[in-house]
Amino acid sequence: MGKSYLKFCVFLMSLVMVVSGSVSAQKMGAQNEYYSNGKLRVSRQYNDEDGLASVKYYREDGSLEISEKYDMNGHKIEEVNYGENGRLRENSDGWAAIRWKYRGANMVEEDYYGGDGRLKERKQYNELGDLINKQYVGDPDLPAEEYNPIPPLAGESVEYYDENGKEEGKTSVEYDDGWF
Numbered sequence: 001m002g003k004s005y006l007k008f009c010v011f012l013m014s015l016v017m018v019v020s021g022s023v024s025a026q027k028m029g030a031q032n033e034y035y036s037n038g039k040l041r042v043s044r045q046y047n048d049e050d051g052l053a054s055v056k057y058y059r060e061d062g063s064l065e066i067s068e069k070y071d072m073n074g075h076k077i078e079e080v081n082y083g084e085n086g087r088l089r090e091n092s093d094g095w096a097a098i099r100w101k102y103r104g105a106n107m108v109e110e111d112y113y114g115g116d117g118r119l120k121e122r123k124q125y126n127e128l129g130d131l132i133n134k135q136y137v138g139d140p141d142l143p144a145e146e147y148n149p150i151p152p153l154a155g156e157s158v159e160y161y162d163e164n165g166k167e168e169g170k171t172s173v174e175y176d177d178g179w180f
Contacts, residue, residue: 035060047072059084075102090115103127 033042039062047053051074057066063086069078080097083089088096096117101109106129112121124133 071102073102073105075107076100077102088113088115088117095120 029046031044031046032040035041037060039060040058041060042058043056044052045054049072051072052070054070055068056064059065061084063084064082066082067078067080068076071077078097078099081089081091081095090096094114095112096115097113099111099113100107101111106125106127108125108127110123110125111119114120119137121137122133122135123131126132
């Protein structure tokens, strides 16, 4: 086995390293899908750890429809809906954007925003994932019973706020040791 064979082996090893490095770099950057008309359909961005950082979904006309963000642990922390005009658009569930907060692996809060970008509703959870608090902000025309058609569970509180963030009322149900 001569020097040329040794050089060829070194070349092959270098080639393998370059190819595997480019695959990693491609994943670390962006991964895109396109419509048949050439316009971007889905764009995925990856962080330094090769974890998903964001996903953007586009309409066939090229306008952004939905944007999602993820934290370093892979939890979705934000979803935003856009209209064809590029402005926030409320979806069929009545919110334009939602943000999640985590403590470790547990989701502890959900914040819902309207088409105007203002907070509409906040839900808070304990470490077991039980809903422990709801806060409503804004719509003075919506009767309180429409905010919470199901009676709150024991230990849960519901707060109502006006469009300026001033508390309008609060209900809560405490645990009764005699129930269980």
